[in-house]
Amino acid sequence: MKQCWAEAPERRPTFEEVLIFQFKTINKGKKTNIIDSMLRMLEQYSSNLEDLISERTEELEVEKQKTEKLLSQMLPPSVAEALKTGGTVEPEYFDQVTIYFNDIVGFTSISALSEPIEVVDLLNDLYSLFDAVLGNHDVYKVRSNFILCFLSIVFNFYIYFLI
Template identity: 40%
Template structure:
């Protein structure tokens, strides 16, 4: 029994020694883990302000970039609108869209179109007595006046060559039920009225004299060229309108019988005076032509327009800022 007790004590001592060693190793491991955790905590506490600062900097950079991107997008949208507006002034919207899509623009045949031509009488003599800058300034003022007026009508400006001004109606009309001959007639009367009192800036003693020719008939329309495409009209109607303008007289609107027949059913009525047969084309028979003198209710409309203009000027003097589009709509009525 004593031998067994001695052996048992020896085993107990060994077990206790083994347990103590295990506990010591566990304590050491826990201490090392705690030290590592504290070290990591210290590192995180030291790095966290830097991380927060970097996040704030990145956030501000992203905000500034988004604001800049939004501003550039807005500028790009405005530039696109301006380029579209400029493109639509050179080409009809349908034709411009086809060219943008790289499609082949087909030639169009229009059965009835009214073509307007006007030029300045004695322009080359006037240009010879003026400097190039004066000629350019004069044409710029005249075309600005014409362009602001034709926006009031359902017409399309085709071309300007020197002092010649060409407009057509019936090609791509905003209102299909509109009488295109009446639109051109109204426009011609208003342009003539605006030109009657026009004084040449560098020659105050001289007045601008224009003559106008209008003809209605079929035309062929198409885009000519690829580098600088131009929308052109072809056909006898164009040449006839040009010849009517050439054989006209100062401050008169020379129209053909085809245009007159379209103006007859127009509500309100135009004042048309026969001119007689005129040799418009050299190798063709004479044509019966007419003078477009005015409108039956033109006096009343002019009075109302003057009253609107006066009221607009009075209200514009009271208010420093106005809406040009609203004023333009009032003057176009």
């Protein structure tokens, strides 16, 4: 093909030479017509599209699992399941509940005077302790920069003190 671009006309191949030599090497000696070429291209595009769809479906499934995991960590199981299935979430009513708020007094000062790893270790130990104590009870925990725990009255569990 590069020979066809030669500036000197005598160095360029004739149409017959291009047809015989160039296109036969492109088609690897096979006789083809435009319909066969189009069908081959369509098959290749179809195969590429199927691969792309398969890849995107896998990515979508991974993201769906991440979303479901996050949803189940942030909401009670019944609420998360209702949201996943597109259902409505009916409010639950309790005669009594216990709401526990926790704050680390002086956390900003402690953080300012500590190394980052020390702050991480402190929080990890503290959350692990809370998880160990609350794991024995029917508790729904909401976490952010504080811990908010909703304790179900179903099992008549009251917190007078934790530790």
